[in-house]
Amino acid sequence: MAEPTSTRAALRxxxxxxxxxxxxxxxxxxxxxxxxxxxxxxxxxxxxxADDFWNGAWLYIVNDTSGTDNDGEVRLISDFTSDTRSIAVxxxxxxAIANTDEYEIxxxxxxxxxxxxxxxxxxxGFPEFFDTVMDETVVHLExxxxxxxxxxxxxxxxxxxxxxxxxxxxxGTASSGSxxxxxxxxxxxxxxxxxxxxxxxxxGTGKGQFATITDTTAGTTLTVAAWSGTGTTSPSTDSKYVIxxxxxxxxxxxxxxxxxxxxxxxxxxxxxxxxxxxxxxxAFRIQYIAKPAALSAESGTTIxxxxxVIAKAMALLHGMKVADSRSDQDRHRYLHQFWExxxxxxxxxxxxxxxxxxxxxxxxTVGDQLPSDYPFSSSG
Numbered sequence: 001m002a003e004p005t006s007t008r009a010a011l012r013x014x015x016x017x018x019x020x021x022x023x024x025x026x027x028x029x030x031x032x033x034x035x036x037x038x039x040x041x042x043x044x045x046x047x048x049x050a051d052d053f054w055n056g057a058w059l060y061i062v063n064d065t066s067g068t069d070n071d072g073e074v075r076l077i078s079d080f081t082s083d084t085r086s087i088a089v090x091x092x093x094x095x096a097i098a099n100t101d102e103y104e105i106x107x108x109x110x111x112x113x114x115x116x117x118x119x120x121x122x123x124x125g126f127p128e129f130f131d132t133v134m135d136e137t138v139v140h141l142e143x144x145x146x147x148x149x150x151x152x153x154x155x156x157x158x159x160x161x162x163x164x165x166x167x168x169x170x171x172g173t174a175s176s177g178s179x180x181x182x183x184x185x186x187x188x189x190x191x192x193x194x195x196x197x198x199x200x201x202x203x204g205t206g207k208g209q210f211a212t213i214t215d216t217t218a219g220t221t222l223t224v225a226a227w228s229g230t231g232t233t234s235p236s237t238d239s240k241y242v243i244x245x246x247x248x249x250x251x252x253x254x255x256x257x258x259x260x261x262x263x264x265x266x267x268x269x270x271x272x273x274x275x276x277x278x279x280x281x282x283a284f285r286i287q288y289i290a291k292p293a294a295l296s297a298e299s300g301t302t303i304x305x306x307x308x309v310i311a312k313a314m315a316l317l318h319g320m321k322v323a324d325s326r327s328d329q330d331r332h333r334y335l336h337q338f339w340e341x342x343x344x345x346x347x348x349x350x351x352x353x354x355x356x357x358x359x360x361x362x363x364x365t366v367g368d369q370l371p372s373d374y375p376f377s378s379s380g
Contacts, residue, residue, distance in 0.1 A: 005301035006309065009062070012114050014310055016106060019317070023057075023105035030062050030104050036097025040088050043103075047085040054080040058110035059089055062298060063102040069095035074110045109317050119294040121312035121343070125304040127156060128351035131290045136164075137229055138270075138284045139210055142203035142240065145272040147284070155288035157265055159357040162253035164282035169194060169243040171281070173204070177235030181223055184241075188219040198246040199224065202281035204238030206231070210283070213243070242281030253285050258360045289354060308346045315339035 009029075016024035023031075027046050035042040041059060057077050064070040075089035087105075104111065135150045140163060149155050175185040182199060193216050200210040208230030215223040222243070226232070235241070258274070261267035270286075292302050302309065318339060321332035 005303055006306040007298065008115065008118060008295040008300050008302075009298045011118050011295075011302075011306060011309055011313070012111060013104075014306070015114055015118075015313055015317070016104070018310065018314060019109075021106055022053075030102050033097050033101045033103060034085075034099055036101070038092040038094075038096050040086050041097045041101075041103060042084065042086045044085045047080070047082075047087065049080070049082065051082045052080055053082075054087055054105055057105050057107035059087060060104045060106060060111035061093070061097075061101060062104055064095070064098070065100045065102065066098035067095060069093075070097070070101065072111075074112050077105070108321070113317065113320070114313070115295070117313035117316040118309060120316055121309045122292055122294060122302050122304050124312055124343075125308055125347065126291045127289070128347050129292070129304045129308065130156065130352065131292045131303055132159075132355060133288055133290045135286045135288070136283045137210075138286065139200050139202055139208045139229055140276060140279050140282050140284060141207050142280050143207075145275065147270045147272075149268055149270055149286070149288075151268075153290045153293070155267055155286075156290055157354065158259075158261065158267060158270070158286060158288040158359065159355050160287040160359060161256045161259060161270070162285040163256055163276060163279050164244070164285065165252045165254045165279070166249040166282070167245045168281075169197060169245050171242045172240070173237070174201075174235040174239040174241060175220075175237060177206075177239065179227065179232055179234055180225075181221055182235045182239070182241060183221050185220050189216050190219075192216050194222065194243050196247050198244045199241055200229075200244065200281045200283070201235060201239050201241050203240040205236035206233040206239050209233065240281075244281070254279075255358060256284075257358065287355070305346070305350060308343055308350070311339050311343035311346055315343055 013024060013029045031043055031046045033041050034044045047054075054077050059075050059077050061070040061073045070093050073093055075091055075093065077087055078090045079088040080086070081088075106114065131153070133153050133155070137150060138147055141147075149158070170187065170189070172184045172186065174182050176183045194213045195216060197213050198210055199213055199222055201207050206227065209227040209232070210229050211224035211227050213222050214225050217223065256272075260271040260273060262269040292304055295302055315336050318332045318336035322329055322336055
């Protein structure tokens with residue numbers, strides 16, 4: 001699924017425009033300081049408003065170009081002096097504001113509240129909107145038919161699984177190894193013969209680990225960049241390995257039609273229904289649906305449609321003001337309801353279909369019932 005992505009910065013700036021924040025309408029997405037200190041920011045190019053114009057708003061440091069001390073910091077503005085183009089803040093910054101530091105001004109919500117609303121909206125958008133993840137970190141082992149599914153991005157539902165089919169350049173059992181080597185004293189490999197290929201351990205110490213080979217030396221030693229997969233254990237005398245010619249054949253994959261899982265939704269384990277003996281040491285390619293991650297950086301992107309994220313975030317922000325605003329409570333209540341209805345309508349009209357799966361999942365799978373939030377039509 002090729003969907004456009006939105007950065008956190010772009011989402012925040014669009015919310016600022018839609019809520020008619022003065023800085024977004026008068027100055028734009030962001031501006032750059034020309035000088036400053038720990039308690040002030042000066043911008044002689046853009047800050048030309050009347051005295052006290054920015055009082056009570058929130059100053060947000062988008063990018064501390066001289067370091068990282070002030071990145072993401074938010075401070076309440078106590079005073080604006082037009083003659084000096086200077087903003088004073090209530091609490092000092094972690095470091096002095098420097099020339100070229102990027103900033104924005106927000107009101108009535110600050111940047112941290114907007115970011116929370118964006119992430120809450122991303123959370124609410126699932127499972128109608130989702131990431132499709134392709135993982136190739138699980139190695140086919142010799143001694144088991146049960147495998148832990150990836151945990152970095154947890155699977156919601158597995159749609160397809162393949163197994164790698166590449167040429168074996170060498171198989172054997174290690175005689176020793178380290179965090180960056182595998183040694184097989186029975187071999188007489190040609191120097192540099194396996195450079196840039198992959199070595200995987202499929203049984204014994206370090207099983208499930210794999211690495212890219214950076215050097216082949218002395219006829220017996222593979223040097224690797226680093227072990228990945230299940231851990232970083234040094235190979236030992238019982239470590240069975242395979243060297244795979246992945247640079248030239250990494251896109252050859254054989255589809256697995258039948259599997260079992262510990263549960264259909266949010267599975268953590270995968271069970272083979274057949275032994276693929278000749279594929280020991282090969283990687284599984286697992287395609288699955290996953291919950292999109294929250295955004296924690298300016299350049300971080302989300303696949304959740306911006307139309308939904310912005311509408312939902314606006315509803316959440318106005319909802320915050322219903323509880324804490326006396327004078328504008330009715331206006332915020334109306335806007336909360338307006339944006340909430342828009343976000344729900346967007347979700348209903350634009351929710352995604354799950355990619356068509358190719359797996360036959362055994363009927364005795366635990367937890368075979370649909371979850372209450374399952375929104376998709378049949379995957380076929």
